[in-house]
Amino acid sequence: MKGVVFTEFLDFVSGALGSELADDIIDDADVPNGGAYTAVGTYPYSEMQALVTALSRRTGSSVPDLLTLFGRHLCLRFVVRYPEFFTVQTSLFDFLESVDAYIHREVHKLYPDAELPVFRLTRHGSDAIDLDYESCRPLEALAEGMIQGAADHFRQPVAVAKLRVEDPAGPFVRFSIKHAA
Structure with missing residues (x-):
């Protein structure tokens, strides 16, 4: 790490x-x-x-509760440390979509040895997405906190549900994220 x-x-x-x-x-x-x-x-x-x-x-x-709190904090610290990743996007969903396509690619340029999770995003209209998190480390609670931190940054409250999926290609966690009313 x-x-x-x-x-x-x-x-x-x-x-x-x-x-x-x-x-x-x-x-x-x-x-x-x-x-x-x-x-x-x-x-x-x-x-x-x-x-x-x-x-x-x-x-x-609990460890998951601590990781979620830390993830929220970490995302807001990344806003300060790496503002260029956050100013390019104007919404939470656009930002989350950019994590694999842009941010992780930039991280790999700086740190070729970085072992980053994979995120796959599926949109369900303008108010909901599924974000699949795949990692060799069980840090989905950290990822959930970072999602919440990004929602705080973009001032877009969300409800997040989490489901562990056993897939033949490998297990992953699906975050179903909806804009809160």
Whole structure:
């Protein structure tokens, strides 16, 4: 995983719950580098698992709930860090459609080793889409939070339903997203 996800996660924990708790979860997770992540580095997914699990134990919140909260935060941080990805689009659905076609392609130019999820979008009129999320990592809760963060950014409230799909080509998660009334 790219280091920016780690640095933003620790900033999220520090900002929301205090730097002491961030230090505690680094100790609890016993990550090899002692939590010294750089935004441009690449780190094993297992370290993120250990950090989020440690936070879950400390807070009593579930791992999926924490990942969803972090995903929302992460998306809004990406708006600040990478505004060019957000200013090109004017709506949530157009933005989500651009993730694979544009954003991930640009990320791969900068970081050829990045292992990114795949998103496939199907529109159902102007008010609903299905967004299929396929990844080698079970981070659909993070993706859901990022969808919610993007909805916040575009000021387009949505309802999100999630369904795990077992497909012969491989499992994926389908997010059914509708504009909220």
